[in-house]
Amino acid sequence: LLAKAHIAVSIGDLNGIGFEIALASHEEVKKLCEPVYFISKKMAIKCAELLGKSLPDDFETVNIFDGFDVEPGVLSAKAGLASYVSFSMAVGSVESGSADAVVTLPISKEAWMKAGLEFVGHTDVLKKHFKKDAIMTLGCEEMMVALFTDHIPLAKVAGSFKKKRLVEFLKLLKTSSGLKKAVVLGLNPHAGDGGALGNEDKIIKEAIDETNGFFGTQIYEGPAVPDAVFNPLTRNKHNWFVAMYHDQGLIPLKALHFEESINVTFGLPIVRTSVDHGTAFDIAYKVANPSTLSYLNAIRYATKLLSANGL
Amino acid sequence: LLAKAHIAVSIGDLNGIGFEIALASHEEVKKLCEPVYFISKKMAIKCAELLGKSLPDDFETVNIFDGFDVEPGVLSAKAGLASYVSFSMAVGSVESGSADAVVTLPISKEAWMKAGLEFVGHTDVLKKHFKKDAIMTLGCEEMMVALFTDHIPLAKVAGSFKKKRLVEFLKLLKTSSGLKKAVVLGLNPHAGDGGALGNEDKIIKEAIDETNGFFGTQIYEGPAVPDAVFNPLTRNKHNWFVAMYHDQGLIPLKALHFEESINVTFGLPIVRTSVDHGTAFDIAYKVANPSTLSYLNAIRYATKLLSANGL
Numbered sequence: 001l002l003a004k005a006h007i008a009v010s011i012g013d014l015n016g017i018g019f020e021i022a023l024a025s026h027e028e029v030k031k032l033c034e035p036v037y038f039i040s041k042k043m044a045i046k047c048a049e050l051l052g053k054s055l056p057d058d059f060e061t062v063n064i065f066d067g068f069d070v071e072p073g074v075l076s077a078k079a080g081l082a083s084y085v086s087f088s089m090a091v092g093s094v095e096s097g098s099a100d101a102v103v104t105l106p107i108s109k110e111a112w113m114k115a116g117l118e119f120v121g122h123t124d125v126l127k128k129h130f131k132k133d134a135i136m137t138l139g140c141e142e143m144m145v146a147l148f149t150d151h152i153p154l155a156k157v158a159g160s161f162k163k164k165r166l167v168e169f170l171k172l173l174k175t176s177s178g179l180k181k182a183v184v185l186g187l188n189p190h191a192g193d194g195g196a197l198g199n200e201d202k203i204i205k206e207a208i209d210e211t212n213g214f215f216g217t218q219i220y221e222g223p224a225v226p227d228a229v230f231n232p233l234t235r236n237k238h239n240w241f242v243a244m245y246h247d248q249g250l251i252p253l254k255a256l257h258f259e260e261s262i263n264v265t266f267g268l269p270i271v272r273t274s275v276d277h278g279t280a281f282d283i284a285y286k287v288a289n290p291s292t293l294s295y296l297n298a299i300r301y302a303t304k305l306l307s308a309n310g311l
Numbered sequence: 312l313l314a315k316a317h318i319a320v321s322i323g324d325l326n327g328i329g330f331e332i333a334l335a336s337h338e339e340v341k342k343l344c345e346p347v348y349f350i351s352k353k354m355a356i357k358c359a360e361l362l363g364k365s366l367p368d369d370f371e372t373v374n375i376f377d378g379f380d381v382e383p384g385v386l387s388a389k390a391g392l393a394s395y396v397s398f399s400m401a402v403g404s405v406e407s408g409s410a411d412a413v414v415t416l417p418i419s420k421e422a423w424m425k426a427g428l429e430f431v432g433h434t435d436v437l438k439k440h441f442k443k444d445a446i447m448t449l450g451c452e453e454m455m456v457a458l459f460t461d462h463i464p465l466a467k468v469a470g471s472f473k474k475k476r477l478v479e480f481l482k483l484l485k486t487s488s489g490l491k492k493a494v495v496l497g498l499n500p501h502a503g504d505g506g507a508l509g510n511e512d513k514i515i516k517e518a519i520d521e522t523n524g525f526f527g528t529q530i531y532e533g534p535a536v537p538d539a540v541f542n543p544l545t546r547n548k549h550n551w552f553v554a555m556y557h558d559q560g561l562i563p564l565k566a567l568h569f570e571e572s573i574n575v576t577f578g579l580p581i582v583r584t585s586v587d588h589g590t591a592f593d594i595a596y597k598v599a600n601p602s603t604l605s606y607l608n609a610i611r612y613a614t615k616l617l618s619a620n621g622l
Contacts, residue, residue: 109501109504110504110505110507113505151500152500153469153503153510155470155509155511187465188464189464189558193421193462194421194424196421196431197431197464198464199464200464226558227558228565231565232569246538247500247538247559250538251537251538252562252563253538254539255541255542255566255567256567258542258543
């Protein structure tokens with residue numbers, strides 16, 4: 001009998017939808033792993049009360065900052081700070097070996113800004129903490145999307161195009177995710193249309209060729225025409241897509257695979273997965289049955305990555 | 312009994328899939344309008360022979376440049392030039408009053424480049440010919456997408472953001488299309504996330520407010536978070552979307568409504584609709600039954616716009 005993985009659950013912004021998803025999924029999650037929730041017992045009881053529920057006895061919590069009131073749906077600096085503390089401690093518990101992987105519930109980037117935090121999201125924190133070019137990947141079994149650039153203004157995307165950087169990205173993605181084949185999207189309309197609509201797609205082609213040469217096999221193909229590759233006639237030929245920027249990859253993913261998708265960070269020394277939705281302030285503490293599919297898939301994928309790594 | 316509209320059909324690149332779509336749809340199209348095909352009789356007979364079919368007696372053609380051989384699937388300067396001539400004459404026939412609207416089959420932008428033509432597509436020709444900021448719109452009944460910027464490199468998109476230009480665009484789109492409500496997408500990831508990921512989304516908000524003020528009613532809403540607005544929980548709240556750039560609008564459109572979508576140019580003194588697919592050189596003259604849905608919808612939409620205009 002194998003021991004279950006210990007998963008550190010970063011509880012997210014307590015004014016948002018994270019806690020109720022964790023509570024609603026607890027029984028199911030217990031079948032998959034041993035969860036530890038990075039929220040204080042006092043706060044967990046309060047949140048459960050707000051939901052008209054009681055906290056299960058085996059809902060394992062930790063000692064953590066809880067000096068604030070939960071205000072459902074409110075953007076608040078204190079709740080933002082608390083969600084950052086929960087995340088930091090959850091990551092720390094994996095680094096120290098007390099947990100095997102971290103799974104995150106949603107934080108509010110605006111609440112982090114309000115709290116004076118300079119990070120634009122979980123992945124950004126991880127990149128800076130581990131000093132690694134961590135790769136933000138979202139998706140599900142049919143469609144995983146890795147983002148070459150992620151939380152940057154669109155104006156800065158084209159300026160990020162250096163062949164060397166893309167080659168390093170493609171190598172790291174292959175080695176850290178274990179993908180077998182992937183299609184790389186072009187940057188410009190019609191992948192540049194032979195140069196008529198931009199030249200970055202030629203750099204992408206060179207980077208693909210160089211990376212395939214390095215591995216000695218045709219792992220990557222492309223650059224694919226961005227608005228064509230997700231059409232129903234061609235998208236099923238691939239299950240890994242490399243997008244050049246945030247919305248290029250996430251618009252089709254959320255159009256096609258909304259509820260089941262998750263967020264995975266590759267290229268780190270730890271395993272980290274996440275839900276791929278936001279805090280949903282508008283429905284927090286209001287909806288009887290929030291969707292738990294993304295969270296459960298995040299837990300499942302984390303345990304799968306741990307198994308693949310022999311943990 | 313109303314007279315049927317006369318539709319000038321620009322036949323597209325004859326090495327591509329356009330002619331066979333026109334031929335396969337001819338009987339159906341005759342029920343909707345009186346089509347005139349901008350191809351010479353000689354060339355039409357040749358193309359039909361290549362498909363193992365004969366030309367119907369009522370397949371109305373025109374005298375037009377045909378001094379070249381059809382080479383299925385081949386990118387050729389001569390075929391590119393011929394497709395440009397077909398398009399120009401079809402547009403001319405509407406300007407002169409011999410036809411009521413133009414419907415276009417696909418050309419190859421690369422073939423146009425090879426032929427030394429400086430236009431990046433049909434819409435670009437129309438903008439220059441009529442000296443109008445024509446609006447490229449693609450879609451179907453459930454989802455129409457108007458593009459604020461279209462065939463330009465991604466690097467130039469953010470630089471195109473001037474409030475005045477966007478206000479003029481939104482006004483022209485409203486008056487020329489007759490739309491009642493539309494959602495305008497943000498430019499940056501998360502629509503800028505309160506400024507953390509770019510500031511253009513604030514300009515978009517100002518432009519929406521100014522345009523709504525001009526019309527005295529809430530026609531436009533937004534800026535919407537681009538990767539959220541097309542998810543299955545929210546997309547059905549809208550059937551008109553204003554995208555800030557080509558792939559932002561066309562990736563979700565082709566993911567969700569591939570075969571039925573069409574291309575419409577608003578803001579012109581003439582009615583013009585088009586298929587929204589390309590020349591499909593790889594399957595031209597090879598597939599027994601190419602999809603005619605986009606072409607038939609383009610014909611239908613043209614006749615609908617003509618009726619709305621009282622023609």
